[in-house]
Amino acid sequence: MIDDGTGGESTDRKGVVDMTESGSAVAAYDARADEYTDQLGSMDAVAEPDRHLVERWAGAITGTIIDAGSGPGHWAAHLAALGHEVTGLEPSARFVALARERFPAVEFERGSFQNLRPGSAAGILAWYSLIHLDPVELPGVLAGIHAALAHRGSLLIGFFEGPVREPFAHAIAPAWFWPHAEMTAVLESAGFSVVEVHQRQDPGARTHGAIWAERSEREA
Numbered sequence: 001m002i003d004d005g006t007g008g009e010s011t012d013r014k015g016v017v018d019m020t021e022s023g024s025a026v027a028a029y030d031a032r033a034d035e036y037t038d039q040l041g042s043m044d045a046v047a048e049p050d051r052h053l054v055e056r057w058a059g060a061i062t063g064t065i066i067d068a069g070s071g072p073g074h075w076a077a078h079l080a081a082l083g084h085e086v087t088g089l090e091p092s093a094r095f096v097a098l099a100r101e102r103f104p105a106v107e108f109e110r111g112s113f114q115n116l117r118p119g120s121a122a123g124i125l126a127w128y129s130l131i132h133l134d135p136v137e138l139p140g141v142l143a144g145i146h147a148a149l150a151h152r153g154s155l156l157i158g159f160f161e162g163p164v165r166e167p168f169a170h171a172i173a174p175a176w177f178w179p180h181a182e183m184t185a186v187l188e189s190a191g192f193s194v195v196e197v198h199q200r201q202d203p204g205a206r207t208h209g210a211i212w213a214e215r216s217e218r219e220a
Helices: 024-040 048-059 074-081 093-102 138-148 180-189
Strands: 065-068 086-090 107-110 121-127 149-161 166-168 175-178 192-200 208-215
Touching: 024 093, 048 074, 048 121, 048 149, 048 192, 048 208, 065 074, 074 086, 074 093, 074 121, 086 093, 093 107, 121 138, 138 149, 138 180, 149 180, 149 192, 175 180, 180 192, 180 208
Parallel strands: 065 086, 065 121, 086 107, 121 149, 149 175
Antiparallel strands: 149 208, 166 175, 192 208
8 A cells, every 4th residue: 555644635646756757766656656546546535725725726827737747647637627728747657648548638748847848837736746856956847847837827836844854765765855944945046936835734644835836027
């Protein structure tokens, strides 16, 4: 059984150390994609506060939303069902195949953050798809996200929050805790203005963090 550390209701969708298609963590997710999808790949497995936050964030966006690290595809499909224009971007070939099979009306592409095209999105959802990045890699990935967003585009990230930035043994691949103040600082350095910061501690689960940010006028 996959233990995502959230106490039963999954906030962790997935993310990878190497978000390229050949990365070792992508291979690890490929190997467990069916199990992951069975256990965590539906909106029934999502905590209500997270669903409400993502829906509210998406409701403020006019234009294309990219679900970056879309995993089994349930978030992209949910937002598409609400009337949003959504594309799922996912480096795991098996996750892409499962998402296309389960949600044929939604577009899913195999790719990573490195495949984001400049100015291609009004909003980017990175829901637990940054958690496995080494901290030295995160600024560069955020700079790419910044470039991919249109003027005043919006980013929503989910992550594991902790009092100090440190790695931990995630069920699939090593991941990182981030204090929200440090994550906010990295986002601002990448050219984002933080709109909202959220934190939640569920019984028996790792602390959940979320940050809603906008592409600021200042270039990263």
